Amino acid sequence: MVPRSPSVNEELRRRSRARLLQATVELIDEHGYEATTLAHIADRAGAARGLISYYFPGKRQLLQTAVHRLMHMELARGLEREPRPEGEETGREVMARAIDAILGLARDRPRLMRTHMAGILTAEGFIQCPEQQRLAGLLRDTVTRYGSEDPETDYRLLRALLMGAVVAVLLPGAPMPPERLRAELFHRYGLDWELGLPPGEEPPDGSRMSTLE
Secondary structure, eight states, X not given: OOOOOHHHHHHHHHHHHHHHHHHHHHHHHHHXXXXXXXXXXXXXHTOOHHHHHHHOSSHHHHHHHHHHHHHHHHHHHHHHSSSOOOGXXXXXXHHHHHHHHHHHHHHHOHHHHHHHHHHHTSTTOOOOOHHHHHHHHHHHHHHHHHTOSSHXXXXXXXXXXXXXXXXXXXXXXXXXXHXXXXXXXXXXXXXXXXXXXXXXXXXXXOOOOOOOO
16 A cells, blocks of 8 residues: 555645534534533544544633634635625725624524633633634734734734624623624724625625535
């Protein structure tokens, strides 16, 4: 048997990791954090239980990585969908799409996003990982295209505002309507309601996030 090349091995590892992340968001979305075990995740992903430990030190780290990947992929999809932003309105359209992508996850995947936010507020806190860094890169690019003269500071502010909005949408017993929060964020950034993907509208290309591949 001819040994696999390093590039083939790397691709196989990437796909295995992606299946684990996909299985994580699916199962926690369906059954919740406590009811989802690492064995369940491995079984859904078609992987050996030990493979999870190879990539992640524990379930909390696996969840945060999985959700950050989901957020990154959803944000990228929103920013790249046709028609691509262009002309004088590019920066404002990009900002609108970023806000809509994150609020959309809070609206469409409440159990998953509530679990994610609760985990961030635990003693383990905010876990840095490559998926989070990719998400941060897209948000920095968003504020840069919007016209920021201090992208690092403005990225942190945007991140804080989006996290606050997600918490407000998901707050048990006293949730805020996503439309109201959208209006507040759009006002903060001087955006017209028609920009981005207004509530109730489908993406022009009909795309919907389905997998993490």
